[in-house]
Amino acid sequence: MRYLPLTEADRHAMLAAVGVSSVEDLFRDVPSAARRSGPVEGLPNHAGELEVERQLAAMAGRNIPAGSVPSFLGAGAYRHHVPATVDHMVQRGEFLTAYTPYQPEISQGTLQVLFEFQTQVALLTGMDVANASMYDGATACAEAVMMANRITRRKKAVLSGGLHPHYRDTTKTDAHFIGFDVVAMPAAPKGGEDLMAQVDADTACVVVQNPDVFGHVRDYTALARMCQAKGALLIVVVTEALSLGLLTPPGEMGADIVAAEGQSLGNALSFGGPYVGLFAVKEKYVRQMPGRLCGQTVDADGRRGFVLTLSTREQHIRREKATSNICTNAGLCALAFSIHLSLLGEEGFTNLARLNHAKAVQLADRLSGVKGVEVLNDAFFNEFTVTLPRDAAEVVEELAKRRILGGVPASRLFAGELPEHLILAATETNTDSDMDALTKALAEVL
Amino acid sequence: MTVKYTKDHEWIRVEGDTATVGVSDYAQHQLGDVVFVELPDVGRTLAQGKEAAVVESVKAASEVFAPASGEVTEVNADLEGEPAKVNSGAETDGWFFRMRLSNPAELDGLMDAAAYKDYVEGLQ
Numbered sequence: 001m002r003y004l005p006l007t008e009a010d011r012h013a014m015l016a017a018v019g020v021s022s023v024e025d026l027f028r029d030v031p032s033a034a035r036r037s038g039p040v041e042g043l044p045n046h047a048g049e050l051e052v053e054r055q056l057a058a059m060a061g062r063n064i065p066a067g068s069v070p071s072f073l074g075a076g077a078y079r080h081h082v083p084a085t086v087d088h089m090v091q092r093g094e095f096l097t098a099y100t101p102y103q104p105e106i107s108q109g110t111l112q113v114l115f116e117f118q119t120q121v122a123l124l125t126g127m128d129v130a131n132a133s134m135y136d137g138a139t140a141c142a143e144a145v146m147m148a149n150r151i152t153r154r155k156k157a158v159l160s161g162g163l164h165p166h167y168r169d170t171t172k173t174d175a176h177f178i179g180f181d182v183v184a185m186p187a188a189p190k191g192g193e194d195l196m197a198q199v200d201a202d203t204a205c206v207v208v209q210n211p212d213v214f215g216h217v218r219d220y221t222a223l224a225r226m227c228q229a230k231g232a233l234l235i236v237v238v239t240e241a242l243s244l245g246l247l248t249p250p251g252e253m254g255a256d257i258v259a260a261e262g263q264s265l266g267n268a269l270s271f272g273g274p275y276v277g278l279f280a281v282k283e284k285y286v287r288q289m290p291g292r293l294c295g296q297t298v299d300a301d302g303r304r305g306f307v308l309t310l311s312t313r314e315q316h317i318r319r320e321k322a323t324s325n326i327c328t329n330a331g332l333c334a335l336a337f338s339i340h341l342s343l344l345g346e347e348g349f350t351n352l353a354r355l356n357h358a359k360a361v362q363l364a365d366r367l368s369g370v371k372g373v374e375v376l377n378d379a380f381f382n383e384f385t386v387t388l389p390r391d392a393a394e395v396v397e398e399l400a401k402r403r404i405l406g407g408v409p410a411s412r413l414f415a416g417e418l419p420e421h422l423i424l425a426a427t428e429t430n431t432d433s434d435m436d437a438l439t440k441a442l443a444e445v446l
Numbered sequence: 447m448t449v450k451y452t453k454d455h456e457w458i459r460v461e462g463d464t465a466t467v468g469v470s471d472y473a474q475h476q477l478g479d480v481v482f483v484e485l486p487d488v489g490r491t492l493a494q495g496k497e498a499a500v501v502e503s504v505k506a507a508s509e510v511f512a513p514a515s516g517e518v519t520e521v522n523a524d525l526e527g528e529p530a531k532v533n534s535g536a537e538t539d540g541w542f543f544r545m546r547l548s549n550p551a552e553l554d555g556l557m558d559a560a561a562y563k564d565y566v567e568g569l570q
Contacts, residue, residue: 317507
């Protein structure tokens with residue numbers, strides 16, 4: 001696609017056509033008090049490229065990149081080793097695209113990759129059908145709730161206190177503007193919440209997470225049965241896709257919809273995005289599923305081909321009655337996910353999951369030897385929560401001064417609640433010396 | 447027994463206090479091959495002119511509106527496995543649902559077969 005900038009003459013012609021004399025006039029409806037005229041205070045006007053680069057590099061240098069120090073950050077975004085092959089492959093001209101194409105059937109390679117991606121997601125989650133991806137795990141969660149509202153014709157969602165607060169907030173944002181009710185349970189660092197007590201005849205779904213935001217691994221089989229008895233759907237959220245290499249998939253527990261974050265495979269932490277949302281459902285609900293869906297078929301000569309299927313759910317055909325306003329997917333991130341997973345293979349994926357769990361067990365053992373540190377979890381995958389004898393956010397700041405990223409204080413996620421809780425993740429990227437450094441530094445600052 | 451038609455191309459056949467509803471032969475021609483029909487739950491209360499079902503073809507998905515108010519008493523379960531019945535017998539085997547009418551007077555505002563035929567000819 002060519003991108004041609006406008007000339008002054010073009011602008012004048014357009015302004016004349018709409019009947020205004022300047023671009024400024026187009027903003028007349030914005031109250032003048034809310035409009036800024038002239039330069040922004042404190043912002044220098046122009047600078048040379050080298051000067052700008054130097055200034056921005058100095059600012060960036062004040063960050064502590066997770067890849068450059070011992071990092072135990074998790075809570076929804078995980079540092080993993082992404083093989084260089086992934087980056088090489090995604091940049092091939094046959095693949096490199098951010099979205100599902102708008103003239104899809106001409107791009108058979110792209111559609112085939114997305115078809116493989118869907119197959120991988122369905123197998124990992126233990127579900128019948130997966131779509132071609134959503135923006136990220138949090139928006140996938142909100143879309144899952146809206147899908148449950150459509151299926152049940154009810155409009156109340158019950159969210160577990162173990163659900164990542166960013167997922168809760170994203171769902172609440174949609175609830176506010178679209179008009180459905182959300183009952184968000186209080187933070188439950190030790191579990192034990194009674195979700196079913198909140199389920200009534202107007203409840204469309206119950207949303208839980210596995211492992212939950214505190215790292216607890218849970219079996220939701222009984223909950224799935226209880227939801228079914230009440231006519232509500234069970235939505236299971238997964239923020240660490242790698243856990244599916246070791247844990248019972250949500251589909252086997254009876255989940256109706258799975259909404260997951262796929263960043264762990266193929267995608268860098270990258271300041272929180274772009275990521276890739278995984279979305280999988282039971283087959284009977286497929287027509288209420290949001291997002292794009294690739295299907296396999298045969299052409300007039302009987303040769304295998306790929307198409308976008310069930311498009312009648314989508315906005316360009318169904319207009320305001322569409323299942324979602326999503327008309328695209330996270331194409332490039334989904335591609336990276338699929339390539340990484342294909343490189344690992346089933347055995348490699350399982351081994352990587354085992355290694356992550358082993359690292360986390362090692363970390364938990366080391367930390368429980370530090371005076372005042374108590375591990376909360378009975379069972380976890382690659383992430384767990386500890387309580388400290390003092391404010392965890394302050395401890396994390398002091399660890400950062402020692403160039404260690406020592407986990408995510410729960411208070412940061414839960415608006416100041418749980419000040420002494422610290423959530424730590426360990427992955428294959430953490431070495432023994434990382435753990436030595438953390439254990440030593442923690443003993444010093446506590 | 448009377449059959450009436452709506453401007454949205456639904457038909458309704460009244461027998462006593464129950465009525466059968468479907469889409470017209472003209473509608474199935476316009477839709478093309480029907481691939482899916484979403485039917486209302488039995489027991490659901492429908493209001494005249496409001497959405498009652500969805501019919502999906504290879505070309506489009508469209509709402510089917512209730513020609514009259516009442517409660518759904520039965521749905522055509524055959525359409526789940528054989529949605530093509532809407533094409534082969536739109537006004538016979540391809541019926542969508544049956545309902546108990548709550549206000550039969552509403553039917554007076556609908557077209558009879560002759561009026562509907564004129565209406566459709568006017569569209570072409």
